[in-house]
Amino acid sequence: MAKADDGxxxxxxxxxxxxxxxxxxxDEAGLEAISMRKLSQTLGxxxxxxxxxxxxxxxxxxxxxxxxxxxxxxxxxxxxWKAAVRRRILSARTVMLRHPWARRVMEAQAAPxxxxxAYTDSVIRTFLAGGLSADLVHHVMHALGSxxxxxxxxxxxxxxxxxxxxxxxxxxxxxxxxxxxxxxxxSRPHDPNSVVGSGCDDEFEFEFGIDxxxxxxxRLQRKGWDSSDHDREDASVL
Amino acid sequence: MAKADDGxxxxxxxxxxxxxxxxxxxDEAGLEAISMRKLSQTLGxxxxxxxxxxxxxxxxxxxxxxxxxxxxxxxxxxxxWKAAVRRRILSARTVMLRHPWARRVMEAQAAPxxxxxAYTDSVIRTFLAGGLSADLVHHVMHALGSxxxxxxxxxxxxxxxxxxxxxxxxxxxxxxxxxxxxxxxxSRPHDPNSVVGSGCDDEFEFEFGIDxxxxxxxRLQRKGWDSSDHDREDASVL
DNA sequence: GACGATAGGTGTACGTCGTACACTTGTCAA
DNA sequence: TTGACAAGTGTACGACGTACACCTATCGTC
Numbered sequence: 001m002a003k004a005d006d007g008x009x010x011x012x013x014x015x016x017x018x019x020x021x022x023x024x025x026x027d028e029a030g031l032e033a034i035s036m037r038k039l040s041q042t043l044g045x046x047x048x049x050x051x052x053x054x055x056x057x058x059x060x061x062x063x064x065x066x067x068x069x070x071x072x073x074x075x076x077x078x079x080x081w082k083a084a085v086r087r088r089i090l091s092a093r094t095v096m097l098r099h100p101w102a103r104r105v106m107e108a109q110a111a112p113x114x115x116x117x118a119y120t121d122s123v124i125r126t127f128l129a130g131g132l133s134a135d136l137v138h139h140v141m142h143a144l145g146s147x148x149x150x151x152x153x154x155x156x157x158x159x160x161x162x163x164x165x166x167x168x169x170x171x172x173x174x175x176x177x178x179x180x181x182x183x184x185x186x187s188r189p190h191d192p193n194s195v196v197g198s199g200c201d202d203e204f205e206f207e208f209g210i211d212x213x214x215x216x217x218x219r220l221q222r223k224g225w226d227s228s229d230h231d232r233e234d235a236s237v238l
Numbered sequence: 239m240a241k242a243d244d245g246x247x248x249x250x251x252x253x254x255x256x257x258x259x260x261x262x263x264x265d266e267a268g269l270e271a272i273s274m275r276k277l278s279q280t281l282g283x284x285x286x287x288x289x290x291x292x293x294x295x296x297x298x299x300x301x302x303x304x305x306x307x308x309x310x311x312x313x314x315x316x317x318x319w320k321a322a323v324r325r326r327i328l329s330a331r332t333v334m335l336r337h338p339w340a341r342r343v344m345e346a347q348a349a350p351x352x353x354x355x356a357y358t359d360s361v362i363r364t365f366l367a368g369g370l371s372a373d374l375v376h377h378v379m380h381a382l383g384s385x386x387x388x389x390x391x392x393x394x395x396x397x398x399x400x401x402x403x404x405x406x407x408x409x410x411x412x413x414x415x416x417x418x419x420x421x422x423x424x425s426r427p428h429d430p431n432s433v434v435g436s437g438c439d440d441e442f443e444f445e446f447g448i449d450x451x452x453x454x455x456x457r458l459q460r461k462g463w464d465s466s467d468h469d470r471e472d473a474s475v476l
Numbered sequence: 477g478a479c480g481a482t483a484g485g486t487g488t489a490c491g492t493c494g495t496a497c498a499c500t501t502g503t504c505a506a
Numbered sequence: 507t508t509g510a511c512a513a514g515t516g517t518a519c520g521a522c523g524t525a526c527a528c529c530t531a532t533c534g535t536c
Binding site: 012045047 | 512513514515516
C-alpha cells in the first residue's frame with residue numbers, strides 16, 4: 001500500500017478521493033492543469049495509479065462534473081413553480097461560479113451522466129408539478145438549455161462590451177470600428193458592488209435572462225399555448 | 239519552393255489556404271482531427287510549414303472561426319428589427335449546422351476576434367436602428383448570448399429526452415428513474431420531416447427559444463422598460 | 477549576369493500528454 | 507500458511523504543439 005515517505009500513513013486512494021482532488025486542482029489551477037500526471041502528483045501517487053479508480057480521463061471529467069452538480073441545492077416543495085425554478089437555477093449558478101471550469105467540461109461531454117439526468121429530471125418535475133403541460137415543458141427545457149445549470153450564455157468571459165482597461169487609442173478605434181458595441185458599452189454606469197471583470201453586473205444580466213424566459217413561459221401557459229397551434233408558415237412560432 | 243512529387247506544380251500555401259483546408263478537414267473529420275500534423279498532411283506539407291502562416295494552433299482555430307462567421311449573411315436594411323434579427327440569427331444557424339465543430343471552438347476561445355466583434359456590432363446596430371434603447375439592447379445581448387451565432391443552448395447533442403434507440407429495459411429504467419424526463423419525452427409525436435438525431439424538431443426548438451426572447455424584449459420595449467426601474471429586492475428583475 | 481535579402485518549406489528534437497501492459501506489494505479469507 | 511485479489515509502480519509508445527537551425531527558390535538592385 002502506498003505510504004508517505006515521511007512515515008505518515010497515507011490513506012488509500014478511492015474514486016471519491018480522486019474526483020475531489022481533481023475538482024480542487026481545477027478550482028485553483030484551472031482546467032488546463034488537469035492531466036493524469038499532474039493530478040497524480042497532488043495525490044502523491046504515480047500516474048497509472050489513477051486508472052485503478054477511473055477508467056480514463058473522460059470518465060474522470062464526467063466524475064468531476066457529477067461532484068459539482070451534486071453541490072446544487074436539492075429541490076424544495078415550493079408552491080410557485082416559477083419561484084422554485086428560479087431559486088434552483090440561481091443555486092446552480094452559485095455552484096458554477098465556484099467551479100468556472102465546469103462549463104467547458106460539460107460542453108465537451110458526449111452524453112449526460114445519470115447525475116445530470118437526475119438534476120434535469122427534477123427541474124422538469126418542478127415545471128410539471130406547477131401545472132405546465134408536458135408539451136410546453138419540453139420546449140421550455142430546450143429553450144432554457146444550459147441555463148438550468150446556471151450557465152451564462154456568453155461565449156467570452158470578457159464581454160465585447162467591456163470598456164475596462166482600454167487605452168484611449170484603443171477606445172477610439174473601438175468607437176470607430178464598432179459603433180454599436182461602443183454605444184451599448186457606454187450606455188450604463190454599472191453597479192460597482194457586484195461587478196465582474198467585464199464591467200457588467202453579471203448577476204443582473206443572468207437574472208434578466210432567466211426572467212425573460214420564465215415570464216414568457218408563464219404567459220404562454222396562461223393562454224393555454226400548445227405547439228400544435230402554430231402555423232409553420234408564420235414568421236414566429238409562438 | 240514546394241513542388242508535388244508527381245511533377246505537378248503545387249501552389250504555395252497562404253494563410254487563407256491553410257484556414258480553408260482546416261475548415262474543410264474539421265467539417266469532414268471532426269474537430270479532433272485538427273492537429274498541426276494532420277492538417278499539414280492534407281496540404282502535402284511538413285507540419286512546421288504551417289507556422290509560416292499561422293502563429294500557433296490557437297490562432298489557427300481563431301482563423302477557422304473567422305472563416306465560418308464570414309459565411310453568415312450580411313445584414314439587410316430591414317424596417318422591422320425583430321424580423322431582421324430573427325433572419326440574421328437563423329442564417330447564422332444554418333452556417334453553424336454546416337460546421338458543427340465551430341461551437342466548441344468558440345466556447346474555448348479566450349477572446350473574440352475582430353470578425354466576431356464586427357458581427358456582434360452589426361446585430362447590436364440592428365436593435366438600435368429599431369428604436370430600442372442602448373440600455374435595453376445591452377441586457378438583450380447578454381440574454382441572447384451565443385444564440386446570436388445560431389447556437390442551440392443544449393449541452394448534449396443527444397438530448398436527454400430522446401427516446402430513440404432505447405431497449406425496452408432501458409426505457410423501463412428511464413421511466414422509473416427519471417419520470418419527469420420520460421413524461422416530457424413521451425409527450426409529443428415529432429414531425430418526422432425535420433428531425434435530428436435527438437428525435438426532436440431542432441429547428442422548431444431553436445425558433446421557439448429565440449421567439450420567446452424576442453417577444454419578451456418587444457414587450458419590454460413597448461412598456462418603456464428601463465433597468466433603473468426595477469427594485470433589486472424584487473424576486474424578478476423585470 | 478551577379479548577388480544578397482527574404483519568404484517559404486524542411487528536419488530534428490524536446491517536453492507533455494493519455495494510457496497499454498507487465499510487475500510488485502500489501503491485505504485478508506480460508 | 508497460502509493464495510487470491512485489490513492497489514500502486516515502472517517502463518514504454520505514439521501523438522501532440524512547437525522551438526530552432528537549416529535549406530532553397532525568388533526577386534529587386536546594381
